[in-house]
Amino acid sequence: MRHLLAAVSVAVLAATSVSAAPPKLTQAEHDATHAMFEHVINTPTVIGRHNVPAMAQYVADQFKAAGFPAEDIHVMPYHTGSATQGEDDTAALIVRWRAAGTPKAKPILLLGHMDVVEAKPEDWSVDPFKMIEKDGYYYGRGTTDMKDGIVGITQAMIDLKRAGFKPTRDIVVLFTGDEETNGIGAKKGATDWLDLLGHPEFGLNADGGGGGFNEDGSPAGYTLQTAEKTYADYTFTVHNRGGHSSKPRKDNAIYSLAHALDKLESYRFQPMMNETTRAYFEGRAKTEKGPLGDAMRRWLANPNDGEAADIIEASESEVGLTRTRCVATRLFGGHANNALPQLATARINCRIFPGVDPNAVKAELERLVNDPEVIVTREDDNVASLASPLRPDVTAAYTRAVQALHPGMPIFPEMSTGASDARPFRVAGIPIYGANGGWAVVPIDNRAHGRDERLPVQSLYDNVVHWEMMLQDLAGK
Amino acid sequence: MNRAIAFVLATALSTGAIAATDPRTVPTQLPPAWQAKARAVFKQAIEIPSVHHRGQVPKVAKLLADQFRAAGIPDADIHFMPYEGLPGDQTEALIVRWRSPHPTKKPILVLGHMDVVEAKRSDWKYDPFEFREEGGYFLGRGTSDMKNGDVATTMAAVKLMSEGFKPDRDIIFLYSGDEETEGKGATLGSTKWRNLTDAEFGLNADGGCASYDQNFKPLGCGISMAEKTFQTYFMTTHNPGGHSSRPRPDNAIYDLADALEKVRTYRFQPMQNDVTRAYFEERAKQEGNSQLGQEIRAWLANPNDGAAADAIEANPLEVGITRTRCVATMLSGGHADNALPQSATATVNCRIFPGVEPPVVQAELQKLVGPNVEVKPDPNYIGQPTPASPLRPDVVAAVTNAVHKVIGKDMDVYPEMSTGASDGSFFRAQGIPVYDIDGSWGISPLDERAHGLDERIPVRAFYDDVVYWTMIFKSLAS
Numbered sequence: 001m002r003h004l005l006a007a008v009s010v011a012v013l014a015a016t017s018v019s020a021a022p023p024k025l026t027q028a029e030h031d032a033t034h035a036m037f038e039h040v041i042n043t044p045t046v047i048g049r050h051n052v053p054a055m056a057q058y059v060a061d062q063f064k065a066a067g068f069p070a071e072d073i074h075v076m077p078y079h080t081g082s083a084t085q086g087e088d089d090t091a092a093l094i095v096r097w098r099a100a101g102t103p104k105a106k107p108i109l110l111l112g113h114m115d116v117v118e119a120k121p122e123d124w125s126v127d128p129f130k131m132i133e134k135d136g137y138y139y140g141r142g143t144t145d146m147k148d149g150i151v152g153i154t155q156a157m158i159d160l161k162r163a164g165f166k167p168t169r170d171i172v173v174l175f176t177g178d179e180e181t182n183g184i185g186a187k188k189g190a191t192d193w194l195d196l197l198g199h200p201e202f203g204l205n206a207d208g209g210g211g212g213f214n215e216d217g218s219p220a221g222y223t224l225q226t227a228e229k230t231y232a233d234y235t236f237t238v239h240n241r242g243g244h245s246s247k248p249r250k251d252n253a254i255y256s257l258a259h260a261l262d263k264l265e266s267y268r269f270q271p272m273m274n275e276t277t278r279a280y281f282e283g284r285a286k287t288e289k290g291p292l293g294d295a296m297r298r299w300l301a302n303p304n305d306g307e308a309a310d311i312i313e314a315s316e317s318e319v320g321l322t323r324t325r326c327v328a329t330r331l332f333g334g335h336a337n338n339a340l341p342q343l344a345t346a347r348i349n350c351r352i353f354p355g356v357d358p359n360a361v362k363a364e365l366e367r368l369v370n371d372p373e374v375i376v377t378r379e380d381d382n383v384a385s386l387a388s389p390l391r392p393d394v395t396a397a398y399t400r401a402v403q404a405l406h407p408g409m410p411i412f413p414e415m416s417t418g419a420s421d422a423r424p425f426r427v428a429g430i431p432i433y434g435a436n437g438g439w440a441v442v443p444i445d446n447r448a449h450g451r452d453e454r455l456p457v458q459s460l461y462d463n464v465v466h467w468e469m470m471l472q473d474l475a476g477k
Numbered sequence: 478m479n480r481a482i483a484f485v486l487a488t489a490l491s492t493g494a495i496a497a498t499d500p501r502t503v504p505t506q507l508p509p510a511w512q513a514k515a516r517a518v519f520k521q522a523i524e525i526p527s528v529h530h531r532g533q534v535p536k537v538a539k540l541l542a543d544q545f546r547a548a549g550i551p552d553a554d555i556h557f558m559p560y561e562g563l564p565g566d567q568t569e570a571l572i573v574r575w576r577s578p579h580p581t582k583k584p585i586l587v588l589g590h591m592d593v594v595e596a597k598r599s600d601w602k603y604d605p606f607e608f609r610e611e612g613g614y615f616l617g618r619g620t621s622d623m624k625n626g627d628v629a630t631t632m633a634a635v636k637l638m639s640e641g642f643k644p645d646r647d648i649i650f651l652y653s654g655d656e657e658t659e660g661k662g663a664t665l666g667s668t669k670w671r672n673l674t675d676a677e678f679g680l681n682a683d684g685g686c687a688s689y690d691q692n693f694k695p696l697g698c699g700i701s702m703a704e705k706t707f708q709t710y711f712m713t714t715h716n717p718g719g720h721s722s723r724p725r726p727d728n729a730i731y732d733l734a735d736a737l738e739k740v741r742t743y744r745f746q747p748m749q750n751d752v753t754r755a756y757f758e759e760r761a762k763q764e765g766n767s768q769l770g771q772e773i774r775a776w777l778a779n780p781n782d783g784a785a786a787d788a789i790e791a792n793p794l795e796v797g798i799t800r801t802r803c804v805a806t807m808l809s810g811g812h813a814d815n816a817l818p819q820s821a822t823a824t825v826n827c828r829i830f831p832g833v834e835p836p837v838v839q840a841e842l843q844k845l846v847g848p849n850v851e852v853k854p855d856p857n858y859i860g861q862p863t864p865a866s867p868l869r870p871d872v873v874a875a876v877t878n879a880v881h882k883v884i885g886k887d888m889d890v891y892p893e894m895s896t897g898a899s900d901g902s903f904f905r906a907q908g909i910p911v912y913d914i915d916g917s918w919g920i921s922p923l924d925e926r927a928h929g930l931d932e933r934i935p936v937r938a939f940y941d942d943v944v945y946w947t948m949i950f951k952s953l954a955s
Contacts, residue, residue, distance in 0.1 A: 085814060118812045123718075123819045180815065229722070233814050245826040246705070246896035247796040248804040254823065255805065258737035265731040319723040327724040328731065329818060333808030337709045337824050337855065341806055346730065347814050349721040379814075417722035419815075449816035450719040 022404040022465050033155045040147045041131035041140040045115045052177035053091040055114050063095050066158040072096040080178035084379045090177030092185045100166035107170035109203035112150045113179030116142040117449045124451050143455035145448035149206025149436045156467035167475040172197045179421045186421035190428040207420045208434015212442035220442050222402045223414035225434025227276045227387035230352040231419030233379035242342035253344035254333050260369045267368050269324040271309030272353045276415045320417030326350040351417050388431035397473035398435050401466045437466020497693040501613045505940040515632045520608040522624040523617040528595045529566045534654040537591040538571040541631050545573045548635040562655030570662040572673045573650040584647035586676035589627045590656030593619040594928045614933040621934045622927035626682030626915045633946030644954035656900050663900035667907040678910045681901045685917030698880050699893035701913035703752040703865030705828035707898040708835040709855035718819035730810050733821040736846040745801040747786030748830045752865045752892045759891035797896035803827040828896050831865045863902045866910030875952035876914050883945045916945030
């Protein structure tokens with residue numbers, strides 16, 4: 001998943017630092033970045049299409065060609081599947097760049113995922129799996145979520161190796177193959193594959209962080225992601241005796257479901273705040289003018305001011321930051337055009353505020369629907385997610401890299417409203433920071449999972465430089 | 478398949494049981510020699526698994542054609558018409574013309590179909606394609622829908638020919654090969670093959686008209702002479718979508734749910750035609766002074782009494798008879814659990830009152846749900862509005878006479894409008910009135926097994942149907 005920041009204008013994590021000029025990519029590095037990006041975008045790594053192993057092999061080949069030893073490159077085939085998210089034979093890629101000499105510390109983990117969300121050509125204005133460059137953008141499924149991050153990390157490591165960089169601690173890459181669906185790769189990473197990963201001290205996730213510019217070109221800010229909401233899916237199910245459609249019954253599974261969905265549409269959960277979101281809103285409130293800024297200031301002063309929280313939540317830039325959110329994402333129902341439905345179901349996707357038990361959300365949904373015909377079930381056994389503590393070294397490295405490329409860019413701690421591969425690592429005690437360097441124009445480029453997903457062309461190349469600087473800073477001293 | 482409304486009436490009329498004779502134990506009127514002939518053909522027909530895509534329909538066509546040929550119909554009047562039903566389903570229709578030596582009127586068209594619905598050996602108690610006689614029943618797929626009607630109409634003609642009967646008008650038999658799936662045979666029969674099939678009116682042998690309740694009380698024989706137009710619409714909402722962690726104020730699924738709430742409560746304008754009026758007159762008699770009976774009488778007295786019509790429509794026995802009905806039957810939407818839906822679609826199946834054009838219903842639905850919901854007809858099946866067939870006194874008299882003589886005097890005959898669709902709709906749409914009049918019967922709901930498991934027909938109902946059709950042909954063609 002990928003979340004882009006909204007319009008903001010004040011640094012809260014770090015004052016503007018004096019940065020050296022960022023390195024520049026050579027023409028060869030630029031061309032190699034473009035070629036790799038095009039290749040991976042054109043590989044439809046959607047669940048069920050069996051393309052992830054080929055992409056993993058392709059990326060592995062790039063590392064090999066750059067001189068990384070074959071014994072430290074592992075394509076890890078695995079099966080992913082669940083009743084609701086589909087099945088596939090997928091793969092992860094693990095690359096370990098060993099420290100020159102005795103490592104100074106435990107490894108740094110670099111996280112990303114190679115799979116993408118489904119994209120239907122009939123929903124898009126262009127072919128989602130044929131990268132094109134248009135109006136300063138790269139278009140295609142995965143351009144922002146998150147093949148830009150895969151290419152950013154891979155090309156940065158290749159460039160650094162060719163330039164003779166010698167890490168002082170191991171840098172370990174884990175690119176998974178099912179983040180968008182079952183998250184089994186990340187679970188294996190945090191358990192079965194932990195020895196292969198060298199028990200990292202912390203991780204940097206390219207599927208988080210990043211920043212944005214406003215449409216007028218002013219900097220909107222970058223985020224360092226330290227917490228994320230818990231992802232949980234629920235299903236509303238309605239059964240009915242059905243019958244012949246020429247004789248409609250009074251009760252109908254589809255209508256009962258539609259009625260429940262109408263209730264869900266207007267429902268809002270209780271507003272909540274934690275340290276990360278408080279810091280975020282404090283920063284935002286310093287300069288945000290108008291009703292939105294007023295609402296933030298009111299809510300910070302009085303966390304029980306639900307009306308202020310509702311105003312913030314209703315803002316396009318702040319959706320999901322003030323509370324648990326649940327939304328209907330899929331519908332199924334019926335079995336024939338000319339038969340009354342015997343079954344109708346809706347998938348409800350929830351993003352639960354950190355610390356809240358997904359079972360409590362289930363109970364709340366049941367109370368909301370308040371209809372014995374509509375059965376609410378959970379689709380996973382996810383547990384409440386945890387926040388990672390802010391590390392000064394990561395904060396400093398991220399700030400330096402961002403501000404070298406974008407002088408004056410404010411940086412915020414962030415609670416992600418999405419779910420990512422970070423969760424099982426956080427649960428296993430390995431802090432994870434969403435620290436990608438890509439950027440976009442907000443909110444018009446917020447298209448992850450949607451139609452006509454796109455990435456500003458320059459963002460792709462900036463991100464390679466970003467990761468070079470991050471690695472030099474965190475693994476070069 | 479043609480439903481029998483009488484089955485629906487069962488629950489209403491089964492009160493006040495009177496000691497009655499089990500109709501299955503009454504001796505058949507078909508002579509033993511003809512029983513043997515009809516049974517032999519029926520057995521062969523049932524044991525040909527003429528399910529779509531199995532390529533078996535032509536064998537049924539040959540079996541029936543052989544009977545006509547043996548009875549003296551010349552090859553020139555027997556037409557095998559191969560065609561494709563569902564994509565890849567090579568099927569066949571059979572058209573036979575029994576000529577009158579001196580025709581005085583336009584022909585009568587007899588309709589049937591030779592295909593059957595799929596039946597799985599693992600689901601059935603016995604092999605569905607092995608003909609069995611057991612406990613007063615013939616069992617097997619197609620015994621009630623409708624190889625019984627194919628054989629009864631064919632053997633009735635054969636029997637009459639053997640007796641030297643000469644019709645005073647041509648009688649044309651059209652047995653189609655894909656009624657249960659696409660209905661292309663009926664489409665072709667009513668258009669492209671019209672030179673072979675043109676007739677004054679049609680008699681459909683698909684589905685017995687009569688039934689008894691479990692206390693053997695007769696529930697009547699409904700002559701279906703009108704049917705609603707089948708038209709499916711797709712209601713679709715579109716949205717830019719996005720990541721589900723950041724819900725937008727607008728959402729394709731919620732927009733569709735709003736539209737479905739409107740469809741749920743919407744009721745079309747009540748309507749009557751000659752057929753439904755005659756039907757309700759009969760129902761008012763049956764209902765007597767019950768609440769429903771009073772409502773029916775109120776509506777018959779004043780067709781503008783919408784409240785009475787609404788009360789009738791709300792009764793489970795009468796659903797769909799008072800107006801056009803549309804109901805949501807299928808749902809799909811979204812493309813991933815963690816993405817906001819970019820589109821959501823509901824299938825809305827409509828049964829349109831005879832004479833109303835489907836585009837009018839589409840416009841009414843569009844107005845109901847508003848401009849943000851796309852409403853489109855299913856491009857795979859564009860319904861043809863079918864006018865109600867006129868109440869022909871000759872047909873009603875012939876059926877009434879035959880039912881009373883063959884089944885029993887206590888079996889009432891009344892007209893009805895079918896809420897489902899059958900091969901007859903294609904001919905009605907093309908200007909040939911069609912009457913569903915097959916004379917077979919069953920015990921409701923025990924024998925209501927068309928399309929279902931362990932399909933069966935009472936032995937007597939099958940044999941007597943041959944007698945019934947001979948009486949129909951004699952009445953209407955002499």
